[in-house]
Structures are given as structure tokens and as C-alpha cells.
Amino acid sequence: MRPGGSPLQLPTQAVRLICLLAAVASSVLIAHADDDISAADVWRQPDPENLLLLELPMGTVIIELAPGFAPEHVANIRTMVREEYFNGLPIVRSQDNYVAQWGDPAESDDDLRSIGSAAESLQPEFERDADGVDLVAIKSRDAYADVVGFVDGFPVGSNGETLWMAHCYGVVGVARSTAPDSGNGSSLYVTIGHAPRHLDRNLSMVGRVISGIENLSSLPRGTGPLGFYESPEETTPILRARVGSDIPQSERAQIDIMRTDSDDFSDYVEDRTHRREAFFVNPTGRIEICNLTPPVKLTL
Amino acid sequence: MRPGGSPLQLPTQAVRLICLLAAVASSVLIAHADDDISAADVWRQPDPENLLLLELPMGTVIIELAPGFAPEHVANIRTMVREEYFNGLPIVRSQDNYVAQWGDPAESDDDLRSIGSAAESLQPEFERDADGVDLVAIKSRDAYADVVGFVDGFPVGSNGETLWMAHCYGVVGVARSTAPDSGNGSSLYVTIGHAPRHLDRNLSMVGRVISGIENLSSLPRGTGPLGFYESPEETTPILRARVGSDIPQSERAQIDIMRTDSDDFSDYVEDRTHRREAFFVNPTGRIEICNLTPPVKLTL
Numbered sequence: 379m380r381p382g383g384s385p386l387q388l389p390t391q392a393v394r395l396i397c398l399l400a401a402v403a404s405s406v407l408i409a410h411a412d413d414d415i416s417a418a419d420v421w422r423q424p425d426p427e428n429l430l431l432l433e434l435p436m437g438t439v440i441i442e443l444a445p446g447f448a449p450e451h452v453a454n455i456r457t458m459v460r461e462e463y464f465n466g467l468p469i470v471r472s473q474d475n476y477v478a479q480w481g482d483p484a485e486s487d488d489d490l491r492s493i494g495s496a497a498e499s500l501q502p503e504f505e506r507d508a509d510g511v512d513l514v515a516i517k518s519r520d521a522y523a524d525v526v527g528f529v530d531g532f533p534v535g536s537n538g539e540t541l542w543m544a545h546c547y548g549v550v551g552v553a554r555s556t557a558p559d560s561g562n563g564s565s566l567y568v569t570i571g572h573a574p575r576h577l578d579r580n581l582s583m584v585g586r587v588i589s590g591i592e593n594l595s596s597l598p599r600g601t602g603p604l605g606f607y608e609s610p611e612e613t614t615p616i617l618r619a620r621v622g623s624d625i626p627q628s629e630r631a632q633i634d635i636m637r638t639d640s641d642d643f644s645d646y647v648e649d650r651t652h653r654r655e656a657f658f659v660n661p662t663g664r665i666e667i668c669n670l671t672p673p674v675k676l677t678l
Numbered sequence: 679m680r681p682g683g684s685p686l687q688l689p690t691q692a693v694r695l696i697c698l699l700a701a702v703a704s705s706v707l708i709a710h711a712d713d714d715i716s717a718a719d720v721w722r723q724p725d726p727e728n729l730l731l732l733e734l735p736m737g738t739v740i741i742e743l744a745p746g747f748a749p750e751h752v753a754n755i756r757t758m759v760r761e762e763y764f765n766g767l768p769i770v771r772s773q774d775n776y777v778a779q780w781g782d783p784a785e786s787d788d789d790l791r792s793i794g795s796a797a798e799s800l801q802p803e804f805e806r807d808a809d810g811v812d813l814v815a816i817k818s819r820d821a822y823a824d825v826v827g828f829v830d831g832f833p834v835g836s837n838g839e840t841l842w843m844a845h846c847y848g849v850v851g852v853a854r855s856t857a858p859d860s861g862n863g864s865s866l867y868v869t870i871g872h873a874p875r876h877l878d879r880n881l882s883m884v885g886r887v888i889s890g891i892e893n894l895s896s897l898p899r900g901t902g903p904l905g906f907y908e909s910p911e912e913t914t915p916i917l918r919a920r921v922g923s924d925i926p927q928s929e930r931a932q933i934d935i936m937r938t939d940s941d942d943f944s945d946y947v948e949d950r951t952h953r954r955e956a957f958f959v960n961p962t963g964r965i966e967i968c969n970l971t972p973p974v975k976l977t978l
């Protein structure tokens with residue numbers, strides 16, 4: 379202890395901050411442990427058919443696909459995955475505070491890898507009819523949408539008539555050219571920075587990373603325009619892409635995602651909004667949609 | 679060209695997206711080039727006394743310090759930098775979608791590096807009086823603050839009476855323990871993910887990274903709790919930290935930052951709000967404070 383002063387260097391403060399934040403997470407994870415609410419009401423196990431696993435040299439990225447938002451694109455992606463289209467293709471782009479993107483790096487159309495039996499062109503699936511969809515709204519003033527909340531675990535914006543996936547950290551979209559129908563899922567991107575919500579309703583969104591996003595977000599940034607890598611040596615290969623249901627049962631991880639329509643998730647939102655831990659001397663009492671991420675438990 | 683289909687793979691779409699976004703930046707950079715407005719009204723050169731340079735093995739991070747927001751903490755940091763406190767200390771933490779942090783990794787108080795003549799304890803500088811401050815407000819609905827905008831290039835929130843730096847991507851704050859006065863600037867963090875705005879008004883904010891943030895944001899994530907590195911071998915050292923005014927004139931980069939109180943910046947905000955490029959079939963017509971970053975030109 380320094381004379382005349384309290385220690386305030388790391389790791390003391392670090393550990394305390396850790397404890398505070400861990401306490402929040404922990405209280406979420408054990409919330410209602412004493413109640414009669416069954417785990418099935420709180421945690422859901424995603425359909426393996428809706429899991430896309432990208433095996434990278436550093437680890438596996440697991441994406442929960444969202445057929446409810448972009449059924450045609452998700453089906454097309456599954457087709458390409460099953461025909462091994464993505465195997466060996468690289469992450470072609472890492473733009474700081476924006477996106478990481480993968481796909482065919484061929485410079486000429488003649489050199490493009492075949493997408494096999496997948497559709498070359500699809501109609502855009504930028505938004506969907508809000509009618510009949512169970513949207514769990516969040517009380518958040520939002521810069522971009524009149525209503526925000528969650529649908530089946532995915533962050534959304536809505537104008538009441540339609541809804542769309544919000545470009546929060548970790549969501550996965552279909553890269554395209556200028557023409558709205560120029561994306562087919564053969565090139566995908568993930569948000570790795572502050573939510574670029576101006577992209578909402580302008581791209582077909584196909585899912586959200588539920589595990590391993592650090593393998594994409596901590597890649598060295600590409601030094602070419604918009605973060606594209608300038609040489610093949612700089613890129614990271616996708617060793618293999620698989621749909622979850624094609625993985626042998628014995629090799630599958632147990633995945634539990636907190637249901638966004640559960641009371642526990644409401645409690646989680648409440649906790650994150652009010653920040654009652656001692657660290658927060660000026661709690662905001664507010665929360666933004668992209669600062670809420672449904673908790674995931676992964677058991678290998 | 680594939681028969682019967684337009685090419686939509688990378689890099690075609692990539693290049694087009696590049697062009698679109700580059701066009702925005704370009705139009706900003708040359709805006710008013712034909713006007714009588716002098717460059718001095720548009721671009722400012724930060725005071726070298728307010729520049730903090732962190733030399734890392736991968737490159738240099740340049741931070742513009744904000745004495746207007748946290749004068750005591752900024753002064754304390756300058757003292758420590760000049761007494762070579764930071765030289766050789768590591769980046770101790772990289773937590774995905776949150777912060778990178780540097781400081782003394784000593785596990786025991788006895789092992790802490792001396793902070794020399796710097797103050798061990800300072801009063802918090804979490805917010806400042808809004809009276810008399812030239813806040814350039816942005817028309818943005820904000821989840822956390824009643825008013826948002828810029829003060830001297832820094833993103834802020836305000837309640838009309840006080841204002842504070844908003845935790846946007848790239849802002850730099852003083853790490854602390856639970857006690858509000860437990861930070862002194864010897865450990866600093868930078869936001870590397872979606873803006874954790876719940877931290878607003880809870881930490882003393884000392885600046886914003888204006889160049890080289892990719893050297894911090896793309897670090898491998900720490901695998902310990904809250905992204906702390908678990909062994910010294912995993913950390914990245916700060917080779918040297920310097921205040922800009924201590925660097926010989928001949929070695930200084932030319933830095934120009936767009937004035938946030940300039941017409942050009944208003945045009946930039948307008949461009950980013952309305953996204954009139956052909957790519958955007960559903961422009962939002964809205965903008966969020968943390969999706970606006972004052973353009974910086976760096977000439978080495």
C-alpha cells in the first residue's frame with residue numbers, strides 16, 4: 379500500500395470491475411433458480427439446422443441462422459455450405475469499427491468458384507411483415523427505429539408495419555453490390571464495431587454470431603480500401619463450414635440461448651438498464667437495443 | 679461472367695461498396711474547395727500539448743487529450759508520460775466488444791511502479807458545467823442523453839445543465855475501482871466495441887483516439903475474466919509514450935481534424951444522415967451520435 383494513498387492501479391481496480399460485471403451476469407444466470415419456472419421456459423436450444431459453424435485456424439465461429447428473416451438466403455447458404463462452397467475461401471476483409479467479410483477473392487469473373495446448385499440471384503429480404511410476429515419490445519429511445527426489441531433472439535427495428543434485423547454487433551448479413559438483388563449469400567459479413575444502423579433495411583440479414591466472434595473481430599485489419607486485404611498471404615482461411623445438423627451428435631456442443639420472451643430476459647434488460655452495482659454513481663436508467671445481447675451458454 | 683446471371687461475388691461488389699463509401703468521404707474532404715472559406719475554418723491542428731502518442735510494436739496510437747473535460751486527469755497523465763511512467767508497461771486487457779486497457783500489471787501493491795510526482799488521487803471529472811460551452815448539437819434521438827452533439831471534436835451527451843463525453847468507439851477514459859476518486863490516469867482504456875454508453879458520467883474521460891486505433895482494437899482478446907490477459911507473454915508493450923509537444927518538430931506528423939463547428943462538418947452530418955448514394959434503397963434519414971466521427975487527415 380502506498381503511504382498516504384489507496385492503491386488504485388491495476389489489478390486491484392481491474393479485479394473489482396470484473397467482480398461487478400461478473401455479478402450482473404451471474405445474477406442473470408441464476409435468476410429464478412429457486413422458482414418453479416422450468417429451464418425450458420428460459421433457455422432454448424437452437425435448431426441445429428439453423429447453426430452455421432465456420433472453422434477458422436484460431437477457433438470456430440458459431441452463427442445462429444435466421445430463416446424467419448431471410449428464408450431464401452438462409453436456404454441458399456445451407457446449400458452452399460453443404461456443397462462445400464465456403465471450404466478454403468478466406469476472410470477477405472476486416473475494416474476497423476465496421477465489418478469482417480468472407481467470400482470468393484477472385485479478381486475476375488472467370489475465376490469465380492462455382493456456387494453449385496445454389497441460386498445465383500435472389501430477391502432481397504431486407505424486411506418482413508410485422509403482422510403476427512411476436513416482437514418483445516424494449517423501452518428504448520432509438521436513433522433509427524420507432525420500435526426496437528427482439529424477435530426469436532434477434533435484435534430488430536420496426537415501424538409497426540414491417541420489421542428488420544438491426545445491425546448490432548455480431549449480426550450477419552449478405553454482402554451485395556448496388557443492385558438490391560445482387561446478393562446470394564456467397565459473401566457474408568459480420569458487424570465488428572459500433573452498430574452501423576444506417577445499413578438497416580438495406581441488406582438481407584441472415585443471423586447472429588452466438589460464439590467465437592473474437593476470431594473475426596480481432597483479425598488484423600486489411601490495409602486496402604475499406605479494409606480489404608491486399609494479398610492472399612494476409613487472409614485467414616475458412617477451413618470448413620458446416621450446418622449444425624450435419625455434425626455428428628457426439629461432436630455437437632450443448633448450446634443454450636436465453637429466450638428473449640422469458641421473464642429472465644426481462645430481468646436481464648432491467649439489470650442492464652438500471653445498473654444498481656456500487657460502481658455506477660450515475661446509472662443511466664436507460665438501455666440501447668444494441669447494448670443488449672441475449673446470454674448464451676456453450677458447453678463443449 | 680456467369681451465363682444467365684450477373685456477377686455478384688467479391689470483389690465486384692466489394693469494389694462498388696468501396697467506391698460508394700469513398701465517394702462520401704471524398705465529397706466531404708473536397709467540400710467547399712471552390713468556396714472562399716479558408717481551410718482554417720474547416721480544419722484545426724490540435725495543440726501538440728494535447729496529443730498523447732503510444733508507440734506499440736505494430737504502430738503508433740495517437741490520442742487527442744481533452745483538458746476541457748478532465749483538466750486534472752489530463753495534467754496528471756502528462757506528468758506520468760513525461761516521467762516515463764508508461765514506457766514498457768503493457769496493454770493488460772482486451773475484452774471483445776468493450777475495451778482495451780493499459781497500465782501496471784503488478785499483482786501486489788508492493789510491486790507497483792511508482793507514479794513519480796503525479797497525484798495518487800484526484801477528484802472525479804465525470805461531467806462538466808454546460809454553461810458557456812459551445813455544444814454543436816446533432817438532431818439525433820438518443821437512447822441515453824436528452825441532447826447529444828460535439829464539443830471541440832469530442833462526442834457529448836448533455837442534460838442541459840451538465841455535459842459529458844459519450845462513450846463512443848475510440849474515446850479514452852480513466853480506469854478506476856469502485857470509489858469514484860480511485861482513478862488517477864495511470865491506467866487508461868479505450869472503447870473498441872459498440873458504445874457502452876451506460877458508462878457515461880461514471881468515468882473521467884480524457885480524450886479520443888484520432889489515429890491508429892486498429893493497433894488496439896485488433897489485439898487478440900484476453901482469455902481471463904473481462905478480457906484480461908492471463909500471462910505476461912500474451913501482452914503487448916507500450917514501447918514509449920510521449921506528449922506531442924515533446925516530439926521534435928521535424929518528426930511530427932501534420933494532423934488536421936475537421937472542426938465540428940464548421941459548415942463542412944454540418945455537411946458531413948447531413949451526408950451521413952441521408953445516404954443519397956444508390957446503394958441505399960432505404961436510407962434512414964437519421965444518424966446516431968456514435969456513428970459520426972470527425973474526419974482526420976494525417977500526413978507523415
